[in-house]
Amino acid sequence: MPKARKQQVSLDDTRHYHCISRCVRRSFLCGRDQYSGKSYEHRRQWVEDRLLSLARVFAIEVEAYAVMSNHTHLVLYVNVEVAMGWDDAEVVSRWHQLFSGNSLTKRFADEEQRDSMEPWELDLVKMQADLYRTRLMDISWFMRTLNEYIARKANKEDECTGRFWEGRFRSQALLDEQALLACMAYVDLNPVRSGMAKTPEDSMYTSIRRRVRAAMAGKQPGALRRFDSKNRKNEGLPCHLNDYLELVEATARAMVEGRGHMDECTPPLLQRLNVDVDCWLELTQGFEHQFCHYAGRVDSLRRCGGANQMQRVRGTTAAKRLLG
Structure with a gap:
């Protein structure tokens, strides 16, 4: 039975959320229809433009995103202050x-x-x-304003009516920095994992491409939540940008080359997170399916479960095996 949205999104538990929206049509959100030959690639730009424009209006910051052929992945931060x-x-x-x-x-x-x-x-x-x-600091309103806009525009282009998206978006609460950074890498590496791109910087319509291109100019993209090298609470993502880019690049190489492991030198960020290399690769291959509504280390899940008076929090077994 689906869990009520207000139970899935609680700012007392965390400000970070992974949101997934899936399209219900055979014609897909983007990509090329194999039957008609019609291309819908231009719709990726619709989603990216709308997403980043909403982030300038809402008190919600985009930490990662990937626009895929029939679904979107977003990692969002609610900036209450x-x-x-x-x-x-x-x-x-x-x-x-x-x-x-x-x-x-x-x-x-x-x-x-x-x-x-x-x-x-x-x-x-x-x-x-x-x-x-x-x-304006409600993730449900943010997703509604994003998805309704795209659905109306797609319906107009297709000259039809009816549902474009599934009935509701799925959300996962990211309870600690291990879950947050693993989920961001999972989202950023979607095109690499699906074979649409060979490197993160070639992954069109993703946050990682935007971050890499900005980093080449010594900057961070203004449209996305910044990485905070000083690790000040609630002032940015909890690591240095270069450390994150290095970790994502090493993970992408392992995926593309099919080695199932990284180079002998473990990226510094992975060492700081205290996550095993093999566990990290498994997380970035299927984070969405490893956890249910809550994701994080065992102690984070138990703390969240206690605060919400839950007898059992799904995902504890995966958390113990992959995050400790």
């Missing part, structure tokens, strides 16, 4: 970039009309702004 720092005018302005709002919020958005609003009207706007703020 940023959302709580917005004043009501900022919240309303951001909401109006995506939705029309109502007559009161439209007047409030105009500074000249705002000055003439009655106190009771301002109170109603404040209540509405509080609701908008909550939605």
Whole structure:
């Protein structure tokens, strides 16, 4: 029986989530239809553009993504502090970039009309702004705003109606840095693993390609959550960018060459995470299927289970074997 979304996404447990959306049509989200010969490759750009534009509006940062032929993978971070720092005018302005709002919020958005609003009207706007703020840091609203846009656009192009995506997206809570970085690598290496690309930098419509290209210029892409080499809490991803890129590159080589193992020199980041090389390769081959709604080390899963009064947390066996 599916678990309620509010039970899957709890910011008290973690701010990091892996979200997967799958297409229900034979014609796929992207790629080429073998029967009609029609190409849908241009839709990958739709998804990437919409995803990154939403990240500039929501208090949700993109940590990793991959747009595949019939599904998408996202790793998202909910930045609660940023959302709580917005004043009501900022919240309303951001909401109006995506939705029309109502007559009161439209007047409030105009500074000249705002000055003439009655106190009771301002109170109603404040209540509405509080609701908008909550939605702007809600992963369900983020995914809804992404997927509905793509579905409508695809339906219009295909001149049809009906479902484009499965009924709901799947989400996995990433409870610690081992789970987070393993999931990011799993997502970033999707095109390599499926044979669509030979190297991470050749993987089109992925976060790893965007990070590699930015790194070549000595930068980090502004559209993605940054890596924080100083490991300051909640100020970035918990490692140095170069360490992550080195680990992903070594993992990709092992996949492409079919060796099933890495070079003799274990990447420093893997040593710091205290994850065995063989376990890492297994994680990056099938992270999505190793865990259910929660992913992390055994102690993280037990802590999450205790906080949510769960008698049993699925994935404990995999966690003990792969993450310790």
